[in-house]
Amino acid sequence: MFGKKSNRKYLSLKETWEKRGKDLQDNLWAKHGESLHFLFDNAKQFAFGSLAGITLLASSGNVSLSVPIVSAHTRHSNQEDLDKSISLVLDLSSKLPTEVRPFLPFEEKGITEALSTRLGAPVASELQGIRLNTNYGYIGQEQHLYRYPGDSLQDHFENVEDELVYKDFGVAPGLGAWGYFAPSKDTFTNKDKLREKYYIAVQTFLSPGFDENVGQYSTFFKYRKMLIVNSQNGRAMVVDIADSGPSPWTGKQFGGSPAVMHYLERVDGSQKGPVLIFFIDDPEDRIPLGPIEI
Helix, strand or coil, X not given: CCCHHHHHHHHHHHHHHHHHHHHHHHHHXXXXXXXXXXXXXXXXXXXXXXXXXXXXXXXXXXXXXXXXXXXXXXXXXXXXXXXXXXXXXXXXXXXXXXXXCCCCHHHHHHHHHHHHHHHCCCEECEECCEXXXXXXXXXXXXXXXXXXXXXXCHHHCCCHHHHHHHHHHCECCCCCCCXXXXXXXXXXXXXXXXXXXXXXXXXXXXXXXXXCCHHHHHHHHCCCEEEEECCCCCCEEEEEEEEECCCHHHCCCEEECHHXXXXXXXXXXXXXXXXXXXXXXXXXXXXXXXXXXX
């Protein structure tokens, strides 16, 4: 039987571990609170199973966050269908700066390496000596684009569901940066359709070296394949650049088509939110446009 002295030691140790556990949880929410709130608010199935799991998540960036910790009683049943988006959110949260800004070299390297591994193809901030003005910025809602002469808003919808979701965004009054996607309806292809459906706008005019190489940069950016990631919910898409903008005064660095914004769940009250955007080096065009799990 333990004596009073042993009991006091036990209580002291218990209090010490309880305080450490609370400190670690506070540290976790301080570092990853925004991402975790987003996941919980969207009913993601995520569980922290033990103090060891919290210790791992709250520790320094030297510890990989690529695999979420789940409780022991759910690990076996959920291992095979573990949500990749949660893993991606935690992986990125250990690498992203606390504010939305251009990356420092070491941040850029860590993020592109992680995304390249997950995608299974090179993801880069620079391609052919060209780079964007930033790879981490706010994205705003864009409209549909006219795809060929005589195109209409109604022609954009494949079914009633599409119409209900996307019709209110309308069609931009002008053409995209490179004009129509096809010269006529008769020559309009499925590839053209996907290019408009999954398009983004980037500030091509702010890319380093643009003013000195307008023609070269215009050719390079036209329908350039990109990876876009909502770092707060782990949703990712392969998209293409089909327009230039938005203007700097908007406070946004990117724009997304109705389909892009809808899938990324980036249509919030302010119509903007942070995303990651990088080049995909896919010269043989093997990676299709659209949603992708990485």
